[in-house]
Amino acid sequence: MSEAVIQWALVLKNLIRKGMNCMKPTIICHMESTVDGRLDITRYSKPFNGKSLDEVLDIYVQVAEEVGGEATILGRVTLQDFLSLKTFEHNGEPSTKERKPFFGKRNGTNTFIVTDPGGKVQYDKDSEYSFVTILSEQVSDRYLEHLRDRNVSYLFGGVDGKDINKAMETLGTDFGFTKLRLEGGGIINGNFLKAGLIDELSLLVYPGIDGLSGMPAIFEYKSETEELPAAGQSLELTSVKQLNDGMVWLYYKFHSIAN
Numbered sequence: 001m002s003e004a005v006i007q008w009a010l011v012l013k014n015l016i017r018k019g020m021n022c023m024k025p026t027i028i029c030h031m032e033s034t035v036d037g038r039l040d041i042t043r044y045s046k047p048f049n050g051k052s053l054d055e056v057l058d059i060y061v062q063v064a065e066e067v068g069g070e071a072t073i074l075g076r077v078t079l080q081d082f083l084s085l086k087t088f089e090h091n092g093e094p095s096t097k098e099r100k101p102f103f104g105k106r107n108g109t110n111t112f113i114v115t116d117p118g119g120k121v122q123y124d125k126d127s128e129y130s131f132v133t134i135l136s137e138q139v140s141d142r143y144l145e146h147l148r149d150r151n152v153s154y155l156f157g158g159v160d161g162k163d164i165n166k167a168m169e170t171l172g173t174d175f176g177f178t179k180l181r182l183e184g185g186g187i188i189n190g191n192f193l194k195a196g197l198i199d200e201l202s203l204l205v206y207p208g209i210d211g212l213s214g215m216p217a218i219f220e221y222k223s224e225t226e227e228l229p230a231a232g233q234s235l236e237l238t239s240v241k242q243l244n245d246g247m248v249w250l251y252y253k254f255h256s257i258a259n
Contacts, residue, residue, distance in 0.1 A: 024168035029182040029189055030067050030202040032060045037217045038210035039186060045208035047245060056245045060204055063249060067202050069181035071111035071132065075188045076121055079114050083129075088122040093140035101155040101174055102148055106130040113171065113180065115188060117161025119143040123150040132175065136161025164195055190221030194229040198254055201235065207246035232256060 033039055047056045064072075079085065111130040114121060119139035123131065123146070132153040138160070147154050155174070157167040171177045182192055192198050203218070221229035235252040242248055 023172055024165070024197065025070075025172045025177045026179045026199045027073075027168070027182055027192065027197055028067055028069060028179070028200040028202055029184075029192065029198050030064055031183065031189070031218050032057065032204040032206060033218050034206050034208050034210050036209055036211060038212075039216045039218065040210065043210045043212070043215065044206060045210075048207060049245060051245060056206065056247065059243055059245065059247050063202070063204060063243075064181065064183075067181060069179045070177050071113050071130075071180055073113045073115070073180055073182045073184060073188075075184050076114060076116040076118075078183075078185060079112060079116075080121060083124075083127075085124065086122040087120050088143055088146060090119065090140045090143060093142060095138045096141045096144055098141070098144060099137065099156055101170060102144070102153055103175070104130070104132075104148070104151040104153040106153075107151070115157075115161075115164070115184070117157065123147070123152050125150060132171070134161060134164075134167045162191070164191060164197060168197055186216045186218060186220030187222060190219045190229055193219050193233075194221050194227070196233060196256070200254065201250075201252040203250045203252070204243075205248045205250065207248075232258070 031039070032041075034044055038044075041053065041057060044053060047053060074082070080087070107128065107130045110128075111132065114131060114133045116133050117136040117138075119133075119135055121133065127150075130153075132155070133147065134157045135154055136159060137156055144154065153175070155167060155170045157163045168180075171180070182189065182198065184192070189198075219229065221227065223229075234255045234257050236255055237250065238253050239251040240248065
């Protein structure tokens with residue numbers, strides 16, 4: 001099938017979805033933590049059975065494939081650490097006047113959706129991955145040119161790039177995503193939680209402990225007031241599975257409730 005036919009098929013799919021008044025994709029937060037809910041794997045206590053930490057944590061990747069999803073939502077810092085990507089310098093250039101999404105060609109089987117309001121990620125050419133980045137309206141035209149040159153799709157999440165409700169609707173209606181896996185750090189997860197955007201929670205509990213106060217946790221919504229980010233939401237446990245090496249897989253469904 002030619003590239004032109006594929007692109008037209010995607011356009012038609014998007015038009016059909018718009019006609020059906022498509023909203024956001026289903027969002028599954030897939031995480032792994034110690035029994036005290038901590039995320040920093042460098043601080044995990046060692047496995048009880050003598051295996052290496054990496055061997056046990058590989059279960060997370062296997063379960064992620066079972067959870068599924070057409071793309072994985074990551075934060076900028078996580079992506080840059082994962083792929084050793086440099087930082088783009090805007091050099092005080094004026095903000096773009098552009099507001100339209102850009103649809104790059106998707107490569108390979110792994111697609112990452114990156115929350116990057118400031119447009120800081122500098123992408124490599126000819127990556128084995130596909131990327132969709134969520135930007136603020138403050139990024140420069142030169143950065144957008146960089147993204148197009150690197151075949152990185154983009155969309156805008158409002159003036160400050162933090163309107164994730166708008167961004168998720170765009171990903172569903174314009175990009176055609178129906179199911180996404182959220183694997184952010186605690187702050188990104190907390191923002192999605194506060195926005196009421198998480199439909200399901202897939203949580204692997206590693207048989208170890210961090211134990212230190214203040215270490216990154218699964219959900220960390222930042223606020224100057226004593227808000228309740230999970231207000232109006234409740235969890236239904238739908239399955240529990242004991243996996244190898246003492247790992248436990250908990251699966252929850254989110255419900256909206258009256259406060």
